[in-house]
Amino acid sequence: MPVPARSVYFCEDHAMFRETARKFMEQEVAPHADAWEAERRIPRAIWQRMGEMGFLGLVGPESHGGMDADVFFSIAFLEELPRSRMGGFTAAVTVHGFIATNAIRDHGTDDLKQRYLAPSITGEKLAAICISEPDAGSDVAALRTSAVRDGDHWVINGAKTWITNGVYADFHVVACKTDKDAGAGGISLIVVDTDTPGVSSSKLNKMGWHSSDTAEIAYENVRVPLGNLIGEENAGFRYIMQTFAFERLSAATTSIGSCDLALEETLAYMKTREAFGRPIAKFQALRHRLADMFTEVEAARQLCYHTAWLHQNGVPAVKESSQAKLLASELSKRVADECLQFFGGFGFVEEYPMARFYRDARVGTIVAGTSEIMREIIAKVEVDGVDFGRPREKKVHQAPAAPAPVAQAAEVAPNTVPELFLSLPTRLRPEKTEGLRTRVHFQFPGSAWTVEIDGPLCQVQEGLHGEPACVVQSTEEVYLDLEAGRESPEMAFMTGKVKISNPLVMQQFARSFRRIAR
Ligand SMILES: Cc1cc2nc3c(=O)[nH]c(=O)nc-3n(C[C@H](O)[C@H](O)[C@H](O)COP(=O)(O)OP(=O)(O)OC[C@H]3O[C@@H](n4cnc5c(N)ncnc54)[C@H](O)[C@@H]3O)c2cc1C
DSSP, rough: OOOSSSSOOOOHHHHHHHHHHHHHHHIGGGGGGGHHHHOOOOOOHHHHHHHTTGGGTTOGGGGGGGGOHHHHHHHHHHHHHGSSSOHHHHHHHIIIIIIIHHHHHHHHOOIIIIIHHHHHHHSSSOOEEEBTTBSSSSSSGGOOEEEEEEETEEEEEEEEEEEETTOOSEEEEEEESSSTTTTGGGGGEEEETSSSTTEEEEEEESOOTTOOOEEEEEEEEEEEEEGGESSTTTTTHHHHHHHHHHHHHHHHHHHHHHHHHHHHHHHHHHHHOOTTTTTGGGGGHHHHHHHHHHHHHHHHHHHHHHHHHHHHTTTOOHHHHHHHHHHHHHHHHHHHHHHHTTTTGGGGGSSSSSHHHHHHHHHGGTSSHHHHHHHHHHHHHHTTTTTTTTTOOOOOOOOOOOOOOOOOOOOOOOSSHHHHHHHHHHHBBBBGGGGOOEEEEOSSOOOOEEEEEEEEEEEESSSOOOOOOOEEEOHHHHHHHHHHHSSSSHHHTTSSSSESSSSHHHHHHHHBOOOOOO
């Protein structure tokens, strides 16, 4: 697409950066596309070049060499990335630069950031994210790769499949079960160096994305230090879900970029190819189909931009990311098919660009969550009313005339909702609440509670008091199950059993208390 001269989303800096990214793809990557596709490999040197250009650290923190740039720099880059003319290269770079290291960036220790994030930003180390397994693709919670503590180490056993960068990566971010009985609430993310004994991988032979190494991986008694755990133990599913929304926006954006290029190539061909004494671009039957495609691509692009704007403003945008991914990846498949048709027989031969576009577009509706799963997420929002953490209007509840007294500290094993809330002050972890001031409202059908944290102090009151930073709505039963570990918070949130107006505040809130001893 032409660089937008005036846009509500992009400024002059974005436009200049977009030009740089486009030139880079056209001059330093695309000329090698045929060779890298044939070799089924991306040379290491180009990763380092991209690191030098700052492309691999757009979403990385400045403290570790990243740009910490606003979302629209990433969007501009992702739209230009398909000008590499390889779906495989586009996927490899997206996974490495925008997905695989996100959990390290957001939840990793400084040591993990120094060892893995910083060299990923420079392009010295290559990353893969290993979630899918032979028996667990769409159903992430069903994964079985296990990590068990043994002294100072985790011992990892299991198998992963469909892993982008899986063969040539220097490290894998591996989703493992660390509590096999806790479903989604028993998943952790652990970093594994690929030269650790017991890691083996082999490349899958795919119909497209040839330059990308998509791997099957086995972990057999792989020992990694306990410090390679990212963030909290058993919080991996939440971290994965946080990454998924941006991953889906990234996939949508690269789909739009590849539609742009396919349409450009096709239009150029149609202006020179003649039939019945005139360029085929003059046939109304074809030009109207082109007009439709240009229109649909533009509409999908604007949805991507709007979704990016939501991300930029801290809105989880789970629905919009899924809508953008669904629309753009399905569109990209159709655009590749239509464009190939307009090339006639030349569309079917490898010397022309459409065959690769066609092959590469096909997998777009499978990776990063299938179209069926995208529809399911959208239906959860639109049909079931699940809000996935969107800000909502505050509901007015009847508060008692006088606030109940501050709860007395009492270490009890809570079995009822009042006991649960009254136990909070005794479970506060002051080391986690330094400088924190927040107020959360809990609304249940039969009761309501206000919990305030002010540094090392925690106050619990029955009823709703003051302006909350977050509102949690659920039933008493579900909340007790959550606190007792019988229900996973992530699944309860995903399925709408618990509604949380501000998940970030709630995460911080949850971290502020010791869990109930089970
Ligand atoms: C080239 C490539 C690269 C990939 N890269 C990575 C990577 O880097 N890391 C990684 O972890 N994974 C990666 N994946 C895996 C990808 O995310 C999965 O393929 C995808 O999530 C689907 O899982 P599955 O293949 O097991 O299909 P399944 O989950 O078995 O689904 C099979 C079919 O059933 C449908 N289906 C499943 N559940 C439902 C439902 N509830 N409702 C309706 N329909 C449903 C699906 O939509 C699909 O059509 C990659 C895959 C490919 C092909």
